[in-house]
Amino acid sequence: MALPVSPPPDPDQDAALASRGAGDGLAEGTTNVPASTSLIAEDLASPTPQHSGAVARPAAASRRRLTMRKAAPYLFISPFFILFLVFGLFPLLFSIYVSFFQWDAATGLGGMEWVGIDNYAFVLMQDDWFHKSLYNTAWMGIAGGLPQHLVALPLAFFLHTAFGRWRNTFVGIYFLPFITSTVAISLVFTSLFSREFGVVNAMLGALLHLENIDWWQPQYSKTMISFVVWWRYVGFNTVLYLSAIQTIPRDLFEAAIMDGASRWQQFRHITLPMLKPMIYFAVTLTIIGSLQLFEEPFVLTAASAGDGRMSGSGGIDQAGKSAAMHVFTTGFGENDFGTASAVAWILFMIIALMTMLNNRLLGRDTEGR
Numbered sequence: 001m002a003l004p005v006s007p008p009p010d011p012d013q014d015a016a017l018a019s020r021g022a023g024d025g026l027a028e029g030t031t032n033v034p035a036s037t038s039l040i041a042e043d044l045a046s047p048t049p050q051h052s053g054a055v056a057r058p059a060a061a062s063r064r065r066l067t068m069r070k071a072a073p074y075l076f077i078s079p080f081f082i083l084f085l086v087f088g089l090f091p092l093l094f095s096i097y098v099s100f101f102q103w104d105a106a107t108g109l110g111g112m113e114w115v116g117i118d119n120y121a122f123v124l125m126q127d128d129w130f131h132k133s134l135y136n137t138a139w140m141g142i143a144g145g146l147p148q149h150l151v152a153l154p155l156a157f158f159l160h161t162a163f164g165r166w167r168n169t170f171v172g173i174y175f176l177p178f179i180t181s182t183v184a185i186s187l188v189f190t191s192l193f194s195r196e197f198g199v200v201n202a203m204l205g206a207l208l209h210l211e212n213i214d215w216w217q218p219q220y221s222k223t224m225i226s227f228v229v230w231w232r233y234v235g236f237n238t239v240l241y242l243s244a245i246q247t248i249p250r251d252l253f254e255a256a257i258m259d260g261a262s263r264w265q266q267f268r269h270i271t272l273p274m275l276k277p278m279i280y281f282a283v284t285l286t287i288i289g290s291l292q293l294f295e296e297p298f299v300l301t302a303a304s305a306g307d308g309r310m311s312g313s314g315g316i317d318q319a320g321k322s323a324a325m326h327v328f329t330t331g332f333g334e335n336d337f338g339t340a341s342a343v344a345w346i347l348f349m350i351i352a353l354m355t356m357l358n359n360r361l362l363g364r365d366t367e368g369r
Helices: 011-028 035-045 049-098 118-125 128-162 167-179 182-192 199-208 218-245 250-258 263-274 276-291 295-305 323-333 337-366
Strands: none
Touching: 049 337, 118 337, 128 167, 128 218, 128 263, 128 276, 128 323, 167 218, 182 218, 182 295, 218 263, 218 276, 218 295, 250 263, 263 276, 276 337, 295 323, 323 337
């Protein structure tokens, strides 16, 4: 059986069909491309607004989190700096500014009168009460400060060598006056130094057969204040020296004992040389504290006013008035804040000078340790 034979293709017909299809495509504005490929190309060529917003939002949130993470430490420490600026740095700078003015705070800032360095010249040349308060401060600083270290050094060595497990108990007893309220201590010693009923006069009368002493008289008031200051701070210095002694290697003491060194020789040739850095530190604190002495004389000498008020006058003839008390009475008693600020900065320069002198005397041996 013969198979049907298809007629051969007509070249003219194929060309006509091709030209007609091309014309239809041009007329409709489309090409013969699959639909899925066309959509992908459109997405890549022009991203939709929804896609760009989704990418921008996570990036902005990430930047915000990074910014907050960097700012968090500064936020946590900002209360300290705010308080320091308001209650520390600003009053400090303002006091320098006020020291060049004559100013009564009751008149407001408008009552400030420029006087230049006249306040400083008056304090240094003409203010006899400042000169006397500075003398009192130096007297009480030496009488109350120097014995602190003369007692604290051997006492710390004795506590370190003589007591075992009871050492901390005795250290706490000696340290107790330092953490006790200054006002409470001063009121107790006011009773102890009472002329008629005080325990101190009773002991002096029984042991030395002395008559009752009026401790608020000018010739005795500085001695009384110096004793209270010594009693309060000797325990603090003892703790400082004891902590330094405990850092000395035990091998040094053991070797000294094997060589036959006595306790005094150990203290002189081992303890004292090794304690020079701590001695420098403790003496520096004593110098600063003595020149800023205020609370003890302020409360103790108030009893001499006779009216029960905390007048802070410094006692009879201001024999117990310290330089810090003079700053207080000049500013808040006489309402002369310009002169009071000048006194405060002169006192600051004296403290800086004494600290530098102490550094030359004791700090030179501590360098490099």
